[in-house]
Amino acid sequence: MLANKGVNQGVAPVTYGEGNRPPRGDYAHARGDYTCDQNWSAYSPQEHDLYRRLYERQASQLVGLACDEFIEAVEHLGAAQRIPRFDELSEKLHRATRWEVVAVPGLIPEEAFFALLAKRKFPVTGWIRQPEEFDYVVEPDVFHDLFGHVPLLFNPVFADYMQAYGAGGLKASRLDACELLARLYWYTVEFGLIATPQGLRAYGAGILSSAGELRYSVHSPQPSRVGFDLQRIMRTRYKIDSYQTTYFVIDSFRQLFDATAPDFTPIYRAVRAQPEIDAGVVLTNERLIAAACTPG
Incomplete structure (x- = not known):
């Protein structure tokens, strides 16, 4: 996860790092690329049990709210009773899409994050939240x-999108466009929705790991749900201290991947020539998607 963002369980992420307490994790033992050993044997029985309870709560909500690709892939994480071993998970992931998961101490700088994605390495925070943070944790754990994040890396198209995003991020850092690309990540990888034959479903990690936002994002009449538009996304600010007021809806993962194929240099230029858009604002004549009907 990028160093200036956190993710929580109950509401959307908040800004982290300026004047707040230092990030968790042992950065002293991190390598030059910010990766480190998972140290799986150091997890306590209580930490494994906390992971189990978090897993079971979220898994029980997936049907009818998460996309089928995610529901099918989440089983690759293995038994819910314990925190997975990253090396074992990486073996399965590499066979499927040539990705692997690598441990990091916590939040890492943008360029380090982009570089790992470009190499098909997904950084996973090694530590788990405290019991009192069961419903809310600021940093991604x-x-x-x-x-x-990891289940959809078993999907070949989404896995390729993530690598393309990483490569694009390295270029964006040279073009002073990381903020624009961060909005794309936020509104797709973290808080994306997808239109399916069965109805609206979630695929963003920030939604899928949240106890409350999963149902809210799919069923609530309050937020705006806008058809995917790359420039519109890059112009749109996002909420960092509440549920999202705007979600963007893709038609398929192929659409998402194809959007990353062009050279973003002229796109950044076009976006900068237009005004930014506040979260929740609905523009004239844009394609809005209705909330999914509540079952029952």
């Missing part, structure tokens, strides 16, 4: 990263 091992549960958010594993449960929210």
Whole structure:
């Protein structure tokens, strides 16, 4: 996860790092690329049980709210009774899409994050939240990263999108466009929705790992749900201290991947020539998607 963002369980992420307490994790033992050893044997029985309870709560909500690709892939994480071993998970993931998961101490700088994605390495935070943070954790922990992000890396198209995003991020850092690309990540990888034949479903990790936002994002009449538009997304600010007021809806993962194929240099230029858009604002004549009907 990027160093200036956190993810929580109950509401959307908040800004982290300026004047707040230092990030968790042992950065002293991190390598030059910010990866480190998972140290799986150091997890306590209580931490494994906390992971189990988080996993079971979220898994029980997936049907009818998460996309089928995620529901099918989440089983690759293995038994819910314990925090997965990253090496074992990486073996399965590499066979499927040539990705692997690597441990990091916590939040890492943008360029380090982009570089790992470009190499098909997904950084997963090694530590797990405290029991009192069961419903709310500021920084992304091992549960958010594993449960929210890793399953869709077993999907070949989404896996390729993530690598393309990483490569694009390295270029964006040279073009002073990281903020624009961060909005794309936020509104797709973290808080994306997808239109399916069965109705609206979630695929973003920030939604899928949240106890409350999963149902809210799919069923609530309050937020705006806008058809995917790359420039519109890059112009749109996002909420960092509440549920999202705007979600963007893709038609397929192929649409998402194809959107990353062009050179973003002229796109950044076009976006900068237009005004930014506040979260929740609905523009004239844009394609809005209705909330999914509540079952029953």
